[in-house]
Amino acid sequence: MLTPPDNPLLHIFLLGHMRVQSSTGLSLLPTGTKTKALLAILALSNRRPVARTRLAELLWSRRAPEQARASLRQEIHRLMDVLHPLGPEVLDVQRHTLAIRPGLTDIDIEHVFRTTPQTVMALPDPLPPLLEDLSAVDPGFATWLEEERNRLLDYKTAQLEALLASTTEPATIMAATRRLLRLNPLNECAWRAYIQAAMHSKEESTALLGAEHCLRAFSHTIAATPGQETMRLIAEVYATHQQNTRGAHGALLPLPHAPSALSHSPVADDPLRLLRATVFLSCPTADCTTKNVALAERFRDELGLDMAMHGVLDISVQSECLTAPPFQSLPSRRQWDFLVGITITGSSEGKTTCLLQAFDTRLNDTIVWGHRLSLTPTSLRALSSRFASALILSLFTTEARRLASVPVAALSPFGMGLRALTLSMRADPRLHDTIERLMAEAQRRAPENPFLFFVRAHSLLIRMYDEWHMPVADYIQPMVTMLKQNFTLFPGDIAARYLLSTGLFYANQPDEARFLLAQMHAALPTDSPMSMLALPDGLDALCQGDAVAASRIYTAFFDTAPNVPLFSAPDQEFILSCFLAEQYEETLRHARGILATSPDRSAILVPALAAANMLGHQSLAQDYRQRLHRLHTPLCASAMEGHYAYLPAHLRQKLCHALHLTQP
Template structure:
């Protein structure tokens, strides 16, 4: 490993040349002129010099890095050509920037600025100011030479190792919980199995009185280790988690209510909505009245919600007599109560009411649904209704804040406002949504809830995007999710959305690998869980419209009483049409368009079905709506928008829409 650059040798005057190596390579003169070489080898030569800490690099070393498969004489001759090209590009800055000697080359220390040097000069006090995550070093410079590729991997590790060292030093030197949470977030992004970071994160949350956050971190830690290396964390970490759970159990068993929270004006605005899940039943039902199933469903539901990492959620381990509100300890510490109220059953099946109560509205019921649960469908229903509950709570909280001006909203409120607008699927709201998210993420850059809203917005926007190919439209979401997935592979929402995104960017094998992992973790043949939606998308991408239609039909039989934000109902309508279920296409499309009339992704397959059935009045209505939405109906737009489907399916849609090539 090379030593760090000498900070005294780097001058503070305006640099003649700025070299950016993080992300895409950029080379700019002080006048704003791009001097980036066009040749791959020339770029690689400059990159090696820029990452050599201003030290001379032997020509023999450069030749071996860039032409390792050539004979030495050929490699040296090629190097001489690239040096001339580089000098020509940097002319007339060359003499000021490059020190070219007979046996060595170097970038002069004066009047040049290199972004990686700023990273390598960070200290524990300044490391938190670095972008997170750091852009990948020389992201666009690959397949140069086997020796160069190995060198580049080592350089990337060198930069990440330095960042990790400074973050770990920061953890050793601070006791401020907020700084610890930020530092551990970044450390775990780099190494999800860093037990010291997990312990510091859990302790910081406990010291801040955020027991729910500590419990969620503990659960995420255990699941991360199980998914990555099929074991639990070490003894020290597990002892800390055990102590946390014992303390939590004592807290919920306490007779006296928790101390009143500080006045709202004195408290920092919350970054997440909080909720707790409990089971309630009448004493007359007894132990055989479905209580065992209800308890299992409660635990699964709480875990599934927690694994989305967007709510501060806990589970009440005792059973309450309905209604439980007066006996639930410190119930005002949560925004919402999620109740599973038994109405009948036995060990093989149970019926219940799944309800949400708003503690700030005198425990008013704000959402509810009747469920019939068996051992066979329990996991699938837990998986599905975790998503339903999360989105219901978002909508309820967004309505509560609807009258507030944007200037008075916290990052949570801004995210909820953006979420509400995203659900409308209105392209006219895109700029407003992006403004809200930008403002929220500036104040809370690492908030999981805001990440959730942002990625869902990108997904729903893709469905209604017709000005660019679907893969290009969804790629920003996939990139965000891949970065998050590297840190939190156990996060349900991230894994689910990444799988969907990979299908849309034509990476079906990677998508099916992740989907297989999720099915292994959720062993259920039920089509009631959220994974059914990915199964349907998988079937469409394979060209099996009939299977996709049956999967989606079974899933959408259950009315969830709230729109599933990530549920691809447009794929359901598309599968109806592609499976030749034209009457069903129009029937289901009418139901969706009744509440969201400007959904172009619904209107296009519905128009195709109306054409096939000869329903000219319906077809004219849908055609006019698409024209008003500026949806281009052409062979190219259909090819681009449905590029993830087999060609035969795209041709079938074009034919039904009356579109002809050329």
């Protein structure tokens, strides 16, 4: 985060009602809602350039791209007019991007993001809502604003939790936990710290009251009890209270109402613990034909099999077709963490339409993911492959969110692996050390957990894309060796087979990779772009030098929802294949979309820079080059040769030529 300017020309206030003032106190707040929203997006972008395409999507999501861009140009002119004569001093307007310049502007939200565990208590409590008066701008803006509010909430929560981890002063702990619990009443870390601080200060009544409030919060919000560690602490509080309140004849005085779970002995952590889910089919309407039901039953069975073959979940399938909601028809549903339901909603022209949903049984059967789809006999296998991966990723994401407030020391090996997986998906090099520590401790405690093995291989593959200081083949070979060892133990594990075939391509062992890929096609016979096998197919085409075919395969895959795969993020190969197929405008268009949310992806920036050079977009190329320099990505021929050694020589030469690199 940049340091604040000494003499700012402009002050932008985003907390509460938006305000914009010059250094003399003159209000420069735009009158138009869209103009305000435009300035707000730029002010919350950490002074980084924001692509015009991204701005247009956020502010005019329901308009055609050409109309949205035209409207954006008008709003830019309005914003420059409002800020006149300060506009050129504070705004950097380029052909493809906009940004607030690093100096001469003070933004209140940046002060919040500069707080540390030692200074977070100086913030107002509660903070005024972010952009309180800018809610009805556009659906795209509303989604973005919700994400920004969550980012602010997550940052403040992280600083308060870090303060709890670094202080032993009871008064500070009590004050910090009160703030945390106002932010999230289900933060178990805060509840434990609050109760422990009260007990340490000999305030038994405060500890008991905290225990009661904790139990009530979980009961009223999610109809469940807190986790095992919190319940053990609450049991200790009640046990201490019992000892201190015995009557003269040894009788116990009445206790606060404790849930029955307190009487259960804690269950030891299972080192082989996996998430548990069951797949069921529901046909609530009477007009479901036998043909519709038969097709949906095939999809249910294939989906359950595909999810099980990944080897990272405990999966079962309910064989009967339910007519009542599963929450009534599955009385033992609490034995599963998630229910995956396929509900037939109709049929037309030989298609069976279904609603595919995932429910969290521990959150009162809340829907955590859903998608509508149409089944046909020819698309069924491809859809099963694709949605198995999408569902697994969704369940992992939901579980990771549920465990987000749990401190690392309280996580099970599975929880540590889950946190490492979600961190690795951010593709942020700054998180590599944290991921390594999580995986080392998790695998030390559970060396045979198949989920941890998957996370380890997956994180290495993700990290490979940011490794530019050694040849990719050398970096990836230890992962390939590890996967081969696992493959002999679990030959039916589709996740291991997928990761191994991908790693073999990068390790310059294409014959072995194609042999495994052929086996997967035989087990999951489909050439459809909807299938997850489209991703290694695209990499195979790229390694054979057919960038046009690779680009076509990746484009078809990413144009079909859901387009977020479970495995390694292949969007870098998508962007690379677009460039190598000489689709330069498409390269930049797709790259901008990725970089808008993940601006430090070097594997995206390199082909994007090459495309910008080929199109003569000098300002954009300079921006990408500066980002790569900041990321310490070596822009030299030897680094390109090592990083893209899996490509044929003529494709590497094309990339080096576009990057203006002289090959040895």
